[in-house]
Amino acid sequence: MDKVILRLKERSNIPVEAEAICPDLFLTKSQQEIEELALYYGNKGRRLGDFFQVQGERSDNIVIEGEIPNFKKIGQGMSRGNIHIQGDVGMHLGALMKGGRILVEGNVSDWLGAEMEGGSIRVKGNAGHLVGAAYRGSSRGMRGGEIIVEGDGGSEVGELMRRGLIVIGGRAGDFVGAFLIAGTIVVLGPVGLRPGAGMKRGTIVAFQEPDLLPTFHYNCLCQLSFLRIYLHHLREEDLNIPQEYLGGFYKRYNGDTLELGKGEILVWAGQVA
Amino acid sequence: MFRISGGEVYDPLHGINGEKRDIYVRDGKIVAPEDVDQKHLEVIDASGLVVMAGGVDIHSHIAGSKVNIGRKIRPEDHRRDPVPRSQVTRSGVGYTVGTTFVNAYRYARLGYTTIMEAAVPPLKARHTHEELMDTPLIDKGCLILMGNNNFILRHIGSGDYDKIRNFVSWLLHACKGYGIKAVNPGGIENWKWGKNVAGLDDLVMGYGVTPRQIITTLIRVNEELGLPHPLHLHCNNLGLPGNYQTTLETMKVAGQSRLHLTHLQFHSYGGESMRNLSSQAPVLAEYINEHENLSIDVGQIIFGEVTTMTADGPWQYTLYQLSHNKWANSDVEYETGAGIVPFLFKRDNPIHATQWAIGLELFLLIQDPWRVILTTDHPNAGPFFFYPQIIKLLMDKKYRDEMLASVHERASCTLLSQIDREYSLYEIAIITRAGPARRLGLRHKGHLGVGADADIAIYPKEVDAEWMFSNPRYVFKDGLLVVKDGQIVTDYMGRSLLVETAWEESIAEEIGKEFDRFYSISLENYPVELDYLPRYEVIPCR
Amino acid sequence: MQVNGVEIEDTFAEAFRMVGSRILITACSRQWALQAATTMTGFATSVIGCGCEAGLEREVEPEETPDGRPGTSVLLFAMSKKSLADQLIKRIGQCVMTSPTSACYNFLESSETVLVGGKLRYFGDGYQISKLLGGRRFWRIPVMEGEFLIEESFGVQEAVGGGNFLILGQDLESTLRATERAVAEIGKVRGVITPFPGGIVRSGSKVSSKYKFLRASSNTPYCPTIRSLVDSQLSEAVNCVLEIVIDGLEKTEVGEAMRVGIRAACLPGIVRISAGNYGGALGQYHFYLRDILGGTLG
Numbered sequence A: 001m002d003k004v005i006l007r008l009k010e011r012s013n014i015p016v017e018a019e020a021i022c023p024d025l026f027l028t029k030s031q032q033e034i035e036e037l038a039l040y041y042g043n044k045g046r047r048l049g050d051f052f053q054v055q056g057e058r059s060d061n062i063v064i065e066g067e068i069p070n071f072k073k074i075g076q077g078m079s080r081g082n083i084h085i086q087g088d089v090g091m092h093l094g095a096l097m098k099g100g101r102i103l104v105e106g107n108v109s110d111w112l113g114a115e116m117e118g119g120s121i122r123v124k125g126n127a128g129h130l131v132g133a134a135y136r137g138s139s140r141g142m143r144g145g146e147i148i149v150e151g152d153g154g155s156e157v158g159e160l161m162r163r164g165l166i167v168i169g170g171r172a173g174d175f176v177g178a179f180l181i182a183g184t185i186v187v188l189g190p191v192g193l194r195p196g197a198g199m200k201r202g203t204i205v206a207f208q209e210p211d212l213l214p215t216f217h218y219n220c221l222c223q224l225s226f227l228r229i230y231l232h233h234l235r236e237e238d239l240n241i242p243q244e245y246l247g248g249f250y251k252r253y254n255g256d257t258l259e260l261g262k263g264e265i266l267v268w269a270g271q272v273a
Numbered sequence B: 001m002f003r004i005s006g007g008e009v010y011d012p013l014h015g016i017n018g019e020k021r022d023i024y025v026r027d028g029k030i031v032a033p034e035d036v037d038q039k040h041l042e043v044i045d046a047s048g049l050v051v052m053a054g055g056v057d058i059h060s061h062i063a064g065s066k067v068n069i070g071r072k073i074r075p076e077d078h079r080r081d082p083v084p085r086s087q088v089t090r091s092g093v094g095y096t097v098g099t100t101f102v103n104a105y106r107y108a109r110l111g112y113t114t115i116m117e118a119a120v121p122p123l124k125a126r127h128t129h130e131e132l133m134d135t136p137l138i139d140k141g142c143l144i145l146m147g148n149n150n151f152i153l154r155h156i157g158s159g160d161y162d163k164i165r166n167f168v169s170w171l172l173h174a175c176k177g178y179g180i181k182a183v184n185p186g187g188i189e190n191w192k193w194g195k196n197v198a199g200l201d202d203l204v205m206g207y208g209v210t211p212r213q214i215i216t217t218l219i220r221v222n223e224e225l226g227l228p229h230p231l232h233l234h235c236n237n238l239g240l241p242g243n244y245q246t247t248l249e250t251m252k253v254a255g256q257s258r259l260h261l262t263h264l265q266f267h268s269y270g271g272e273s274m275r276n277l278s279s280q281a282p283v284l285a286e287y288i289n290e291h292e293n294l295s296i297d298v299g300q301i302i303f304g305e306v307t308t309m310t311a312d313g314p315w316q317y318t319l320y321q322l323s324h325n326k327w328a329n330s331d332v333e334y335e336t337g338a339g340i341v342p343f344l345f346k347r348d349n350p351i352h353a354t355q356w357a358i359g360l361e362l363f364l365l366i367q368d369p370w371r372v373i374l375t376t377d378h379p380n381a382g383p384f385f386f387y388p389q390i391i392k393l394l395m396d397k398k399y400r401d402e403m404l405a406s407v408h409e410r411a412s413c414t415l416l417s418q419i420d421r422e423y424s425l426y427e428i429a430i431i432t433r434a435g436p437a438r439r440l441g442l443r444h445k446g447h448l449g450v451g452a453d454a455d456i457a458i459y460p461k462e463v464d465a466e467w468m469f470s471n472p473r474y475v476f477k478d479g480l481l482v483v484k485d486g487q488i489v490t491d492y493m494g495r496s497l498l499v500e501t502a503w504e505e506s507i508a509e510e511i512g513k514e515f516d517r518f519y520s521i522s523l524e525n526y527p528v529e530l531d532y533l534p535r536y537e538v539i540p541c542r
Numbered sequence C: 001m002q003v004n005g006v007e008i009e010d011t012f013a014e015a016f017r018m019v020g021s022r023i024l025i026t027a028c029s030r031q032w033a034l035q036a037a038t039t040m041t042g043f044a045t046s047v048i049g050c051g052c053e054a055g056l057e058r059e060v061e062p063e064e065t066p067d068g069r070p071g072t073s074v075l076l077f078a079m080s081k082k083s084l085a086d087q088l089i090k091r092i093g094q095c096v097m098t099s100p101t102s103a104c105y106n107f108l109e110s111s112e113t114v115l116v117g118g119k120l121r122y123f124g125d126g127y128q129i130s131k132l133l134g135g136r137r138f139w140r141i142p143v144m145e146g147e148f149l150i151e152e153s154f155g156v157q158e159a160v161g162g163g164n165f166l167i168l169g170q171d172l173e174s175t176l177r178a179t180e181r182a183v184a185e186i187g188k189v190r191g192v193i194t195p196f197p198g199g200i201v202r203s204g205s206k207v208s209s210k211y212k213f214l215r216a217s218s219n220t221p222y223c224p225t226i227r228s229l230v231d232s233q234l235s236e237a238v239n240c241v242l243e244i245v246i247d248g249l250e251k252t253e254v255g256e257a258m259r260v261g262i263r264a265a266c267l268p269g270i271v272r273i274s275a276g277n278y279g280g281a282l283g284q285y286h287f288y289l290r291d292i293l294g295g296t297l298g
């Protein structure tokens, strides 16, 4: 497959605004045009070629080699293609994206997939705060698509999310699914404080007993077909979902009753009732 | 010292309708040809260009506490509209609730040079002036909210009229205000109890007075003090179906006295429910046509994002329930309140489309352009930088009909499609500068006669009025070139416009007692000192 | 033409254009997945009298179902998209939703769909919950036992109804045995069902009647007890006739089902294999028996 490889020349700590690294843009550009794409390095305008050795052209397949935790907004608003990041990467990765796929071998910083509308993001390491969240002031966060973080996630995962699926393989920070409007968040590790605070609808699935707010009410012990579908899907995505999770029972809490109260937190309760 | 040469001048105050005139400027004022030294005269070539006085906005919300609440609850509004700095200007953000500097730049870039901040709670006057200090280029004044003030309501109840006049006079002084504003008189006080008033004769809880009494009293005070601007009134029942009756009654309350009714579009509705909200603009326009004591500004709807903000707290709560959007409510102690709700006016919404048509009906059915003033009640009905679009709608019947066809068909239930009137440039000059200046009592603004402030906007003469009024070639403020070809070229601080009226010292003692008992700040910290303002100008009373 | 000594009549089965769907029912066990399927496909033998024709296509292994539970695949056919949607809503609502532990999914990929879960969701009285995964929307409806999960919309496609053949035998015992064997073989073909009891019709019909109020009546030319009273199609050697009716999603599948069915039915005691048609004027599909058995489809 055709691809454009970006090889980092030199590591830096100064933030780079790199929304120009986007498959939609690369698709029609020659190698030279890609090198000329504008990036902000701190408050100075630079060219992409100043940071990366570019190999390949006119492809919506982008491979980035090197550690770029200071590069922000990569894949912002992308609608197609692939970005494969072989190291760590900075904030706002895949924010507002509409389609395509992002794969990160390392860790990512905050605002991963913020307000994304479609497509999928896979992170093999950890993610920062506000995965799939709404930018401050927005009425809605993630509106579709899938984010899978194999490691840990920070605080406010899926804040104000409207639709889609977020999976945190490890531990999630405080306020998971805060103000959730709809959508599904699955946390395989421990969950921080106040999950689902202010949620209206939507689902948070936890496998370790969380500390719930008093505005969440216990309903029953249940087995839910839809959850089996989701867990099956995650198995197909090569996540380690034990058989006990599929066949097991879940405690269903509804909340946040300060809001609509039609959201749910499902807590795995073991294989037998 | 310069001469603007060969331009097509529109100066309705002097009856100049597009004739070629030279305009002479010295020391920030327009002067007679014999008052300049012709030898050392710079010449601005305005041939083929249209010359007007700087625009005057009679009603806008650009500074103060509720504007700031709007900024705080709408980071998304700013994120979409970043404004980088230039050599001359500061960076900032728009959109509907922009930063002070950005608002000022954008006004100047339309050729507007004087703005009235339309709703200042006395307690927040200091804050408002502080924001206005950061609003460069333009001159600005503050209309002070008094329609729900405890002191005034109480003394209307006790019938002590002199005390009220003294208090109002003192309050204008303390706030460094320009005029009296009343918003939903009595309704905001009742909102403190979770209620509203539904008509002019409802009781204000705890005071036993009525909106009718409040309006009558404030008109009387305003006229006795001889303030340059009449009472600036936001009527009861804003936004509600059938409210035109309240509006009509309110106009009758004024009798022969001067009265300015603001954002009349929001007060011109028929119907019994939101579902059948309709236009009663023709009825109100007819009444206004027959009563020269009345003036209005329109509050024209612009389709798109707005941030509604008004002292009318109960209405804002209703709007919050209608829109399910975010809502901030603010209570200003003994004086007033405010509510802020972001809103989206949609072309395909039957109510919004009707509101849009009603605004245009008011513009077109009120015959005397001197008494109908262009506003969007920024940022309530639309951001002010859409004024050129409104101008085009007024000047171009074809464009208006096209837009009418593109909005919800319910708008066609209004008279709009049957109105053929098209505004001339002369009339546009009236509704955007000469008219508001006259209605504000700003005798040195809104015209290009000798002695006027040299606030001058020069536009390219284009068929597309929207483009023309969005792109002034030159804008002068006090004779300084501040905008050239769409760019801000000078940093300059405009003046605060104030009035000075007299009051009896005895009133201060009584206010002091009130403050000791009920206010969260002491009287000493309340009045805004004159030397707090970087530049000011006292406008004489009548 | 003869197969195993059984004569294959040179005639054709006349089949009709229908609209078909395939749904997947899962449950906590095979037994309950079968129960829901059986209930749902009850009273669904003939579209004229029952509104649709339906049957169990096959059992589905847990590995093949989206929720990893045992399942059953059901085919349902009707004369129009609208009536199919109507039948799906009624039958899933009354027979699947009511069946313990069941869940119900679309099992037919098609560009055309009908709303089913999207309508049944209102049973949830406002407490229904929507879930969207990989472009598929599901509805979770709270029920007394827990939750009924159903997909929002189901694929529908043009299908073939009324493929058939007649087994003419010497006696009831050998005819029934041969027909049962044919049904068993047809059951292995994907994409088809035999909607009548046990897959068999003993009361075939013709499209006419001496009574004005009836449009169809017993297939008298094939009724042995009145052989000499009517213009019979039976020889003296035939004392019993059974029919198999086949509906399928694709024409090729119906043909294949007829082929394996006829082959299986050609046992000792069977005299002739025939097929039902109306002269070819009514149905859009004609399955010539000799072509089918010869491996070419007409």
Ligand SMILES: [Zn+2]
Residues within 6 Å of the ligand: B059, B060, B061, B118, B119, B263, B310, B377, B380
């Ligand atoms: Zn206003």
